[in-house]
Amino acid sequence: MLTINNLHVTVADKPILKGLNLEVKPGEVHAIMGPNGAGKSTLGNALAGREGYEITDGEVLFNGGSILDLSIEERAQSGLFLAFQYPVEIPGVNNAYFLRAALNARLKAKGLEEVDAMQFMQLIKEKMKLVGMDKRFLSRELNHGFSGGEKKRNEVLQMLLFEPAVAILDETDSGLDIDALQMVSKGVNHLRSPERGFVVITHYQRLLNYIVPDFVHVLSDGKIIHSGDKTLALELEEKGYGWLTEGAAG
Amino acid sequence: MSVENVWETRFPTPLREAAWHAFWQKGLPTRRWEDWKYTDLSRLLNATDYVAPTRLTNENMTFPPFPDAYVMVLENGMLNMTLSQLVGLPIGVICQPLAKFIEQNPTRYQHYCEAIDPAHHPMATLNHAFAEQGVVIEIAQDVMLNKPLHVVYVTSGESAQLTTYHNLVLAHPKSHVVLVESAYNTSAQPQLLNTLTQVTLEQGAKVEVVMQQSQDDHLQHIHGLHSYGQEYSCLRSFHLGLGAALGRVNQHFHLQAPEACCHAYGAFHLAGKAHLDHHIRIEHEASHTHSDVHFRGLLDQKAKGVFNSKAIVHAGTKAVDAKQYNHNLLLAKTAEMNTKPELEIYTDDVQCAHGATVGQLDKEVLFYLQSRGVPMDLAQRMLMETFLAHAFDPVRDRPYGDWLFQQLGVQHDV
Numbered sequence: 096m097l098t099i100n101n102l103h104v105t106v107a108d109k110p111i112l113k114g115l116n117l118e119v120k121p122g123e124v125h126a127i128m129g130p131n132g133a134g135k136s137t138l139g140n141a142l143a144g145r146e147g148y149e150i151t152d153g154e155v156l157f158n159g160g161s162i163l164d165l166s167i168e169e170r171a172q173s174g175l176f177l178a179f180q181y182p183v184e185i186p187g188v189n190n191a192y193f194l195r196a197a198l199n200a201r202l203k204a205k206g207l208e209e210v211d212a213m214q215f216m217q218l219i220k221e222k223m224k225l226v227g228m229d230k231r232f233l234s235r236e237l238n239h240g241f242s243g244g245e246k247k248r249n250e251v252l253q254m255l256l257f258e259p260a261v262a263i264l265d266e267t268d269s270g271l272d273i274d275a276l277q278m279v280s281k282g283v284n285h286l287r288s289p290e291r292g293f294v295v296i297t298h299y300q301r302l303l304n305y306i307v308p309d310f311v312h313v314l315s316d317g318k319i320i321h322s323g324d325k326t327l328a329l330e331l332e333e334k335g336y337g338w339l340t341e342g343a344a345g
Numbered sequence: 346m347s348v349e350n351v352w353e354t355r356f357p358t359p360l361r362e363a364a365w366h367a368f369w370q371k372g373l374p375t376r377r378w379e380d381w382k383y384t385d386l387s388r389l390l391n392a393t394d395y396v397a398p399t400r401l402t403n404e405n406m407t408f409p410p411f412p413d414a415y416v417m418v419l420e421n422g423m424l425n426m427t428l429s430q431l432v433g434l435p436i437g438v439i440c441q442p443l444a445k446f447i448e449q450n451p452t453r454y455q456h457y458c459e460a461i462d463p464a465h466h467p468m469a470t471l472n473h474a475f476a477e478q479g480v481v482i483e484i485a486q487d488v489m490l491n492k493p494l495h496v497v498y499v500t501s502g503e504s505a506q507l508t509t510y511h512n513l514v515l516a517h518p519k520s521h522v523v524l525v526e527s528a529y530n531t532s533a534q535p536q537l538l539n540t541l542t543q544v545t546l547e548q549g550a551k552v553e554v555v556m557q558q559s560q561d562d563h564l565q566h567i568h569g570l571h572s573y574g575q576e577y578s579c580l581r582s583f584h585l586g587l588g589a590a591l592g593r594v595n596q597h598f599h600l601q602a603p604e605a606c607c608h609a610y611g612a613f614h615l616a617g618k619a620h621l622d623h624h625i626r627i628e629h630e631a632s633h634t635h636s637d638v639h640f641r642g643l644l645d646q647k648a649k650g651v652f653n654s655k656a657i658v659h660a661g662t663k664a665v666d667a668k669q670y671n672h673n674l675l676l677a678k679t680a681e682m683n684t685k686p687e688l689e690i691y692t693d694d695v696q697c698a699h700g701a702t703v704g705q706l707d708k709e710v711l712f713y714l715q716s717r718g719v720p721m722d723l724a725q726r727m728l729m730e731t732f733l734a735h736a737f738d739p740v741r742d743r744p745y746g747d748w749l750f751q752q753l754g755v756q757h758d759v
Contacts, residue, residue, distance in 0.1 A: 166715070
């Protein structure tokens with residue numbers, strides 16, 4: 096459902112991704128690990144369509160069509176979701192208001208009927224339970240003054256609400272305590288289904304104890320240099336990346 | 346010169362003659378005047394052959410309504426009686442046309458005219474020279490006007506007019522009144538509208554003055570608001586600028602006795618070649634006086650904005666607090682904002698603060714919203730609304746708060 100072929104991405108004239116290949120099929124969870132500066136976050140940003148991430152070569156097919164010519168919101172509306180490593184704070188924008196606006200924009204794009212305030216409240220309450228958020232979050236300003244854990248929960252809440260076809264989680268575990276990590280993982284696992292794909296970008300094996308991947312890839316210097324099953328994450332935890340990156344360089 | 350042409354056709358009274366001569370002591374403001382640095386009024390006035398207002402009124406004329414208010418419609422220099430509605434005014438409230446007030450109270454009227462210094466307020470002086478019509482509202486002690494008075498200025502017709510209105514709000518002790526002014530134009534010719542509202546607030550009086558200036562490529566609006574506040578009086582003003590071809594806000598507030606306060610708020614959303622110049626002065630003439638100025642603006646395309654507000658804390662006063670804030674977002678590279686909140690302090694015991702910002706919509710935030718599926722234009726409107734909403738926070742609970750915010754046109758339905 097998501098096919099990335101030979102993706103080259105340049106940021107501020109500096110090549111970051113240098114021929115990345117990845118195929119995510121429905122129901123699969125792919126973990127991407129790798130040293131700092133390998134291009135992990137660039138992958139998420141480039142897929143989401145962020146300004147300044149220039150695709151110089153390669154293609155990204157999502158459900159059979161290229162997404163590279165789509166706007167940021169069209170990519171999102173088509174079912175691609177990026178959970179941010181650092182969700183921005185938007186003071187003045189009410190969380191519930193934002194969530195409903197985003198949900199309705201997606202429904203509208205699909206030609207479906209939009210939800211009214213009552214329907215939305217019913218929908219969101221169920222989802223909030225899953226990530227352990229109480230209803231006070233809805234009346235707060237979007238991510239404003241949220242703790243690191245609250246911001247990540249809010250990201251997962253959005254994912255639960257939007258039910259994307261493919262979700263990319265960019266270091267969603269960073270800055271989380273164990274309780275929050277479990278809560279976030281619970282939300283992700285709730286969404287796992289034979290129709291949905293996940294790309295989990297992380298530095299630590301710990302997250303993968305909770306969100307068990309089908310594949311683990313090592314991203315280094317803009318390419319996937321090694322792939323394996325979930326045991327690769329444990330091996331990396333033990334040995335680091337040196338044995339792979341040196342091999343790639345050699 | 347067009348201003349002189351208009352003068353030739355007016356009926357001169359000794360008072361108008363005096364104002365006319367006082368005006369010509371300095372003449373039309375040019376950009377060489379510090380207070381008119383960004384607004385070339387002289388060139389503008391000389392470029393158009395204005396005539397005196399036609400005095401034609403139209404019974405079928407329409408304008409966006411203000412919910413539940415007394416209404417006075419001033420059209421092309423005349424009071425439009427058909428569209429005005431004053432039925433039900435409480436006892437203790439007198440609302441009458443300016444012409445009638447001048448006729449009955451020539452000395453009082455002269456007193457109000459002389460309260461404004463011609464050297465600093467040329468357009469107010471020109472207003473005194475020309476004004477034949479306007480609204481005078483007088484509220485007796487302890488009386489509260491039960492709903493706002495909406496004064497609507499309408500210009501229409503085939504000629505470029507210079508239309509002048511002078512309003513007086515005379516609030517006796519502990520009275521309360523809300524005055525909402527709106528300016529609309531239906532003419533395709535340049536319309537120079539020079540309005541002046543003078544407000545006297547006696548002890549404990551509360552007066553709220555709202556000015557809504559509509560978006561119009563032919564409207565040139567000089568808005569004057571002068572107030573004189575006694576003990577425990579409170580003046581609250583809100584100026585909404587939606588993008589007239591030229592807008593000039595001249596506000597001068599005198600806090601003359603302890604515990605007098607004034608809150609000057611405003612918001613503007615300008616596009617095209619709209620030009621809006623705010624010039625605000627607050628005189629803390631007595632101890633224990635308080636002022637608060639907060640304006641926010643959005644400027645798009647080739648719009649140009651100016652914000653110059655100064656709080657002057659006079660010598661010998663103490664325990665004064667004054668705040669001056671102006672925040673702006675530029676939505677296009679070609680838009681321009683010049684902002685200068687100032688404090689001039691001649692005493693020690695003060696609490697003063699001022700600040701100004703000019704920024705852009707945050708790209709990170711826009712990306713975040715778009716990445717959730719929110720279309721670009723909706724994401725921008727959400728941020729614009731959020732930005733401007735802060736300016737409305739202090740008037741949300743007022744009878745005009747929601748109405749004003751809706752006029753902005755940045756809101757969206759989810």
